[in-house]
Amino acid sequence: MKRLTTLTAMIALALSAGLASAQDKPAELKIGISTFTSGPASVFGVPGKAAADLLIADMNAKGGIGGAKVVATYIDEGIGGDKLLSEYRRLVQEQGVRTMLSAISSGNCNIVAPVAEDLKVLNVMWDCGTEKVLEEKPYKYVVRTQANATTEMVATVLYLLKTRPNFSTVAVVNQDYAWGRDSWEIFLNTLKTLKPDVKVVAEMFPKFGSSDFSTEISRLQALRPDVILNTSWGGDLDTFVRQASQRGLFTQGATMVLPLAESSLERLGTALPAGVIVGGRGDHYFLHPETRDDPAHKEFVAKFRAKTNAYPIYPTYHMAQALVGLKTGYEDAIKANGGKWPSTEQVADAMRKMTFTAYGRKVSMRQDGQALEDQLLGITKHVPQYPFAVMDKMMLVPADLVTAPVGQKSLPWIKTLKVDVLQSDRLKTYDFK
Secondary structure, three states: OHHHHHHHHHHHHHHHHHHHHHHHOOOEEEEEEEEOOOOOOHHHHHHHHHHHHHHHHHHHHOOOEOOEEEEEEEEEHHHOHHHHHHHHHHHHHHHOOOEEEOOOOHHHHHHHHHHHHHHOOEEEEOOOOOOHHHHOOOOOOEEEOOOOHHHHHHHHHHHHHHHOOOOOEEEEEOOOOHHHHHHHHHHHHHHHHHOOOOEEEEEEOOOOOOOOOHHHHHHHHHHOOOEEEOOOOHHHHHHHHHHHHHHOHHHOOOEEEEOOHHHHHHHHHHHOOOOOEEEOOOOOOOOOOOOOOOHHHHHHHHHHHHHHOOOOOHHHHHHHHHHHHHHHHHHHHHHHOOOOOOOHHHHHHHHOOOEEOOOOOOEEEOOOOEEEOOEEEEEEEOOOOOOOOEEEEEEEEOHHHOOOOOOOOHHHHHOOOOHHHHHOOOOEEEOOO
């Protein structure tokens, strides 16, 4: 009788364990996504949301992630940092969300990263650029599936020096917050390292969301710098370019460098003239010189245009990378876990070891959670095929050439760069076709 009781208990325990194991895999994988759906940055954030809706629907039609349907809830970053954190906590603590894609704003990434760590929730930084967030503190639950500001700005300087090397003065007009300050610091230090005789004639940081740049434009017209840098994005960049065009700033001979302007090309139309250096914060472009004819990329462009009546821009590609990266991380973790649904910690660990491809070149993740993402830059050109400027003289810059290694901070690493990097045969160039 004692043996029978023991056997019965063991069978019950085994059945219970089997049931628990079966229940570990959710019917739905709930994820939270923060993006700007209001305010001037919504011209950037709304396309990101549209891409997420499209990609998640396609993903679910093919079985979701590990057999679980992906269900997204959105948070508007336009509500401000404090409210964003409140909504972030609510999704995690009240709705049971264990995976977050956050955020666009560098300032928001800086505030959500430590909260994700405290809550032990996987946070995929899907678009923000600040390099400091992963350099200044190690995280277990936070990863980024695209490049950081160092990769983007060092690549921009390389492109400038390769294509327009004959200049002696530079000025900057950047948004006054983490991204604007950090990107300028990196750009300037890289420039000083590779072209030490350059002189800065103006540093201007208008308020984020400004609607009037007349003061900055007047000062630039008076100073006449050889190079003008503006790493603004969204509505701020659009407004600056339109006002600068109306005031004739583009006709004064300066080389305008707009590293984030790929996202504004279609919206700006003819307001953005030829001869401006632009970038796509990664190798993101619907006319990507290597993947424009790839069937999957062409299908994405066609579906996005059908949904939004616009071409995809780099936030949509960053969203694609975040979702493809998330799917890859989960499926790698499931495989490593013997086919069982993985823990948050197992997924976070898997995402630090993976490589994946969305609609550009392959992206590789590092142990510090930072992705290595190649960079695409070009010079604007107007062609009959499109009612807006396209990129010509495109250059693809390998990420490992322009990214601080694991364990090193960007600014000290930048000072070790050598002019020889400009002669690398890995800097591939392409004309518009």
